[in-house]
Amino acid sequence: MKLMQVTDPENVFAIINENFAFLESEKIALERSGSRCLAEAIYSPENVPDFNRSTVDGYAVTARDTFGAGEGMPAMLEYAGEILMGQAAPSINSGECWLVHTGGMLPAEADAVIMIEDTELTGTMLQSFRQVAPGDNVIHRGEDLKMGDPLLFPGHRLRAPEIGMLASLGITELNVHRKPVVGFFSSGDELVDYSKETLETGKIRDSNAPALLYLSEQKETLVKYGGILPDHYETFLEKSRSMLEEVDMLVFTGGSSVGSRDYTARTMQELGEPGLLVEGISVQPGKPTLLASCKGKPVLGLPGHPVSALNIFDIFGGAIIKRLSGLAGKEFIPTVKAVLARNISSRSGRTDYVRIKLEDADHGLSAVPIFGRSGMLRTLAEADGLLTVPASKEGLSAGEQVEIRIWE
Amino acid sequence: MKLMQVTDPENVFAIINENFAFLESEKIALERSGSRCLAEAIYSPENVPDFNRSTVDGYAVTARDTFGAGEGMPAMLEYAGEILMGQAAPSINSGECWLVHTGGMLPAEADAVIMIEDTELTGTMLQSFRQVAPGDNVIHRGEDLKMGDPLLFPGHRLRAPEIGMLASLGITELNVHRKPVVGFFSSGDELVDYSKETLETGKIRDSNAPALLYLSEQKETLVKYGGILPDHYETFLEKSRSMLEEVDMLVFTGGSSVGSRDYTARTMQELGEPGLLVEGISVQPGKPTLLASCKGKPVLGLPGHPVSALNIFDIFGGAIIKRLSGLAGKEFIPTVKAVLARNISSRSGRTDYVRIKLEDADHGLSAVPIFGRSGMLRTLAEADGLLTVPASKEGLSAGEQVEIRIWE
Secondary structure, eight states: OOOOOOBOHHHHHHHHHHHOOOOOEEEEEGGGOTTOBBSSOEEOSSOBSSSOEESSSEEEEOGGGGTTOOSSSOEEEEEEEEOOTTSOOOOOOTTEEEEEOTTOBOOTTOOEEEEGGGEEEETTEEEESSOOOTTTTEEOTTSSBOTTOEEEOTTOBOOHHHHHHHHHTTOOEEEEEOOOEEEEEEEOTTEEOTTOSSOOTTOEEOOHHHHHHHHHHHTTOEEEEEEEEOSOHHHHHHHHHHHHHHOSEEEEEEOOSHHHHHHHHHHHHHSSSEEEEESOBSEESOOSOEEEEETTEEEEEOOSSHHHHHHHIIIIIHHHHHHHHTOOSOOOOOBEEEEEOSOBOOOTTSEEEEEEEEEEETTEEEEEEOOOOTTOHHHHHTOSEEEEEOTTOSOBOTTOEEEEEEOO | OOOOOOBOHHHHHHHHHHHOOOOOEEEEEGGGOTTOBBSSOEEOSSOBSSSOEESSSEEEEOGGGGTTOOSSSOEEEEEEEEOOTTSOOOOOOTTEEEEEOTTOBOOTTOOEEEEGGGEEEETTEEEESSOOOTTTTEEOTTSSBOTTOEEEOTTOBOOHHHHHHHHHTTOOEEEEEOOOEEEEEEEOTTEEOTTOSSOOTTOEEOOHHHHHHHHHHHTTOEEEEEEEEOSOHHHHHHHHHHHHHHOSEEEEEEOOSHHHHHHHHHHHHHSSSEEEEESOBSEESOOSOEEEEETTEEEEEOOSSHHHHHHHIIIIIHHHHHHHTTOOSOOOOOBEEEEEOSOBOOOTTSEEEEEEEEEEETTEEEEEEOOOOTTOHHHHHTOSEEEEEOTTOSOBOTTOEEEEEEOO
16 A cells, blocks of 8 residues: 655645745725735825824914913913814914814914813913923824835735725725635535435535535635535546636545545546645644645645544645735734643644633633544534644643634 | 713623623524524434444454454455445444445444555455454444534534534524624714815825725624715714614714714714713723614714724624624634733723734744824734733833734
């Protein structure tokens, strides 16, 4: 029996980045651009704000008119009127003040704003019980964004703050990378569609397809489902070939038996050059994972066990999707800190993903490992997340601080 | 001038849970149920698997036929044939073995599977070089899910593992809580729609609306945008009243000036009992936040400054949305660990949210605070996430371990 060549997770990530390119770009409306990655650099076309604005409700003044003012000796200013929101500010004369609202425009000659609570208005005479320095309570023209400044670079993922920033500049369209279209096939003659109410003996429902389709959509892809492939090689190959034409990435699930695994591997070699890149990953669960590049498109063969399939798609499928989506730069993986409740044994040289249930404890959170075969979905549904035991370790001890990656 | 009554963040969360109820439930197809919260308990209607299955490629046997077998003294078994995937298994006689594939059905009398690599087949005679114990390499009927077992409880949020588990049971429809419909208004006479190319003096673009709408959609809501409300109380009230009829939650943004803030507060009192619940939160930025309950619906008044508006909507708006969505039980907030690069000062009694840029450092990640006024979107777009300085602290020191909540 041929031994499986396994690849380290880090090498798999490197192979992904070497073999697959960003998808092409498309023009998209700003309000539809959230979570997409920029395919262009953005420079500020304007100054933001485009005029000096007040940061408080108060009186716009020339700062030197208030110098020396204090609790016992107010500065006296002539009240010239109110600047309404959204209106161009009039000019200010020496010794005058204008009422301005938060965000409102300042007269060109005003260089500070006195907060309303530091003043007292009697008729048209304003007493200021505090002195202000030039710039106090003012956002200057271009202070947020200066015309011509580089703001965002290609590969930057757009979040709410970026959408707000671009909106403030009147940018309504952007070039972003296309959303990957991911095609899914299940395989195995024992599988029937999950909607099948009554099962014949020996059959099981295809539970991977709906779970993976949802996970893929959560990762900002469009999905296509090709159904259950029969254990018949010509059909398997034919259907895969025509699906590959329509998608940016192809995923096979099921086929954990040697037979279906062979079909998947053979298909990967047939679909296009260079074919198979990875024929196993040194992880547990999920070792019998296949990855190929066919005509420049990634083809991923997931192990059939549901826990392995979801794990591997989340971690390695997720990395492929990010690559296709055009993400550049560093990515942070947030975790929840907890204290390990039991010893975990692990084989050195293999990265282990351990399902964890988080429970309240005196010291914060306790990470309770859930043991169970990788075929058991219940163990994953009970888990809050995964603990990674790195390949360099031979297990972890109860009481150790660990970081849990939460299942979204 | 009336002093603002501020409420602690923890009390705001408590007020949210006391005042707002889960939305009603609806029946939904399993494949559309991801991220929804269950409105019913789910019990297993079947055994999963419904038959004993092999976890490996190998030979199904009666374990006692292999007792005593070893490298030098193989057990001899009669090869009876292959059990194809998806087919009902035949019965097994003493001394016989059947070839089974991973996931395949075992004969009722077989109680173990010998891995294929521990055997050698010559004609119809199989030599097993290892003994197996009853249960070896077998998943038993009902081992994953037993008929009648409680699986999931009301308020449980459905993720990919739950979708897979329910699919394996043939469950195609579920009762889940409705998605909240969130209505948004901007306000302030200085605002114009962000798509406006050329700005008149004194005007600024409404950058909050597109950023908040995206953030709300990310939080699994449906959104409605009502446009920019004028600084005219009767129109403000009228439009708010009619929007409230159509949504489950209403959000006002802008109006950081005392005038618009007053309109928002007055509107909240007018829209329905009990009206205003929170008229300020002891946080920075975001203190001038308003929260009301009107006819059982939450109405949130965000500060106008973009950074504050996004912060507050993310944290407190997010808590309201989770409540309406029917989420029960604990929620984990994953963070990224880093070492603080500079001292941060903070006022005791106030919770501070500090924008953080994460940078690579020798020790891992360095958390660099981004200072800048809360009106400046650039400072948020540059940030990877937020650091919370709790109310009990008077700042944090450079070199401290901190946890950063990443902006998605």
